[in-house]
Amino acid sequence: MEATDSVADTNPPMAMLAELTHRCPLACPYCSNPLELKQQASELPTGDWVRVLGEAAALGVLHVHFSGGEPASRRDLVELTKAANNVDLYTNLITSGVGLTERRMNELAQAGLEHVQLSIQGTDAAEADHIAGYKGGHSRKMDVARWVRSHDLPLTINAVCHRQNIDHLQRTIDLSVELGAHRLEVATVQFHGWAAKNRAALMPTKLQDAEARRIVDAAREQLKGILVIDYVPADYHATYPKACMGGWGRIGLNVDPTGRVLPCHAAESIEGMEFDNVRDKSLADIWYQSKAFNVFRGFDWMEEPCRSCDRKAIDFGGCRCQAMAMTGNAGATDPVCSKSPLHAKLLDTVIELDAVSSPPPLVYRGR
Amino acid sequence: MTEKTPVLEADQRLSLPRGVRLRRDEVRGRTVLLSPERTMALEETAIAIVSRIDGKRTLAEIIDGLAADYKAPRDVIAGDVEAFLQQLLQRRMLEVDR
Numbered sequence: 001m002e003a004t005d006s007v008a009d010t011n012p013p014m015a016m017l018a019e020l021t022h023r024c025p026l027a028c029p030y031c032s033n034p035l036e037l038k039q040q041a042s043e044l045p046t047g048d049w050v051r052v053l054g055e056a057a058a059l060g061v062l063h064v065h066f067s068g069g070e071p072a073s074r075r076d077l078v079e080l081t082k083a084a085n086n087v088d089l090y091t092n093l094i095t096s097g098v099g100l101t102e103r104r105m106n107e108l109a110q111a112g113l114e115h116v117q118l119s120i121q122g123t124d125a126a127e128a129d130h131i132a133g134y135k136g137g138h139s140r141k142m143d144v145a146r147w148v149r150s151h152d153l154p155l156t157i158n159a160v161c162h163r164q165n166i167d168h169l170q171r172t173i174d175l176s177v178e179l180g181a182h183r184l185e186v187a188t189v190q191f192h193g194w195a196a197k198n199r200a201a202l203m204p205t206k207l208q209d210a211e212a213r214r215i216v217d218a219a220r221e222q223l224k225g226i227l228v229i230d231y232v233p234a235d236y237h238a239t240y241p242k243a244c245m246g247g248w249g250r251i252g253l254n255v256d257p258t259g260r261v262l263p264c265h266a267a268e269s270i271e272g273m274e275f276d277n278v279r280d281k282s283l284a285d286i287w288y289q290s291k292a293f294n295v296f297r298g299f300d301w302m303e304e305p306c307r308s309c310d311r312k313a314i315d316f317g318g319c320r321c322q323a324m325a326m327t328g329n330a331g332a333t334d335p336v337c338s339k340s341p342l343h344a345k346l347l348d349t350v351i352e353l354d355a356v357s358s359p360p361p362l363v364y365r366g367r
Numbered sequence: 368m369t370e371k372t373p374v375l376e377a378d379q380r381l382s383l384p385r386g387v388r389l390r391r392d393e394v395r396g397r398t399v400l401l402s403p404e405r406t407m408a409l410e411e412t413a414i415a416i417v418s419r420i421d422g423k424r425t426l427a428e429i430i431d432g433l434a435a436d437y438k439a440p441r442d443v444i445a446g447d448v449e450a451f452l453q454q455l456l457q458r459r460m461l462e463v464d465r
């Protein structure tokens with residue numbers, strides 16, 4: 001691939017994350033939503049979402065992911081699913097399960113919903129409800145999983161793992177199989193948004209990470225054709241960063257609850273960024289022309305050591321938000337990368353956190 | 368654990384599970400197989416295979432049909448088809464009727 005950031009070389013997006021609302025009945029301490037939640041009154045109305053879904057399909061988007069907050073908090077979720085289906089988008093619902101009823105799940109299945117991603121906060125009610133800060137949440141999730149499977153819809157279980165639950169990974173795998181899930185996604189908490197406040201309490205140790213990998217490898221072998229397991233380790237323990245979002249402005253886009261279009265969920269944390277809104281411009285215009293999408297597209301923006309690195313088309317220099325958070329410069333090499341001049345300092349922090357023997361208490365979102 | 372890894376056999380009827388579907392991607396001028404979190408761009412032969420997965424035809428019938436249409440030796444076709452379907456099966460993108 002050639003180094004470029006010109007419009008002519010930009011491919012159409014494959015996926016759209018439709019963040020329908022920031023409202024959510026849960027209070028996860030690792031929430032990656034912005035600390036300032038958008039108010040319901042400023043949410044994009046149904047008609048605008050329907051138009052945006054149409055624009056997305058015309059632009060080349062194939063998958064739409066309805067998320068939030070809790071997307072079921074939107075009364076028009078069924079209507080929007082239908083609208084997405086009408087323009088042949090593959091529809092995925094990313095839900096905590098709380099706020100869904102059996103009847104609503106039936107309606108969603110009828111509206112053409114194709115996949116459900118259900119997050120769990122633990123493997124039993126006591127643990128899960130402690131983490132989510134919501135009593136009764138876990139048992140509702142188990143119901144939701146059954147309803148999803150009763151329609152033969154594929155189910156993915158999303159488990160965010162962190163220092164306090166990574167030791168329960170095997171039980172998480174067993175539970176996913178019991179629920180009839182097709183896929184289990186175990187992602188280590190990302191320290192953006194609210195999670196940054198709880199870093200010391202949540203960051204898994206290097207030892208925990210190694211044990212998790214061993215468990216995942218064994219289960220993958222044993223559960224071939226039954227459960228696909230995706231494990232996303234803490235990138236602090238890695239040598240090279242992940243290709244964040246598959247590269248900035250390359251694969252997907254996020255529309256936030258107010259209609260602003262972001263290259264990634266956390267792009268808001270980058271100072272000085274301005275985001276166009278679907279109320280003012282077409283999605284195509286924003287994807288191809290907007291400053292926010294072009295600023296880190298391609299390779300021209302890169303600094304050393306990324307600029308002359310042969311991995312730049314693999315990881316695209318890592319996460320811009322992480323670079324911003326840790327170096328104060330969003331254009332810097334992600335300090336997770338061992339080539340970053342700041343990597344050693346980052347490792348010191350990690351080692352320090354590992355050494356904290358009893359993690360501090362959790363700080364709940366919105367409490 | 369009670370679940371067993373599924374295997375392919377000649378007399379099985381094959382179907383695409385709910386949540387797996389073939390569609391034309393006009394913007395990019397190609398045909399894709401969509402499934403949760405995944406987009407597979409299919410070549411002509413893969414399209415021919417997937418189009419025959421209808422819940423009625425068995426694996427053997429699918430191979431017979433393709434061998435006839437492509438005027439190719441059956442064992443060559445069988446190898447290709449099985450390798451491709453095995454991939455789908457492992458990703459739970461294929462259902463076998465038991």
Ligand code: SF4
Nearest residue numbers: 244264266319320321
């Ligand atoms: S830029 Fe950072 S926050 Fe945004 S998606 Fe990438 S890793 Fe995540």
Ligand code: SF4
Nearest residue numbers: 306309311312317337
């Ligand atoms: S220097 Fe940049 S491009 Fe190279 S591996 Fe590190 S982050 Fe990736």
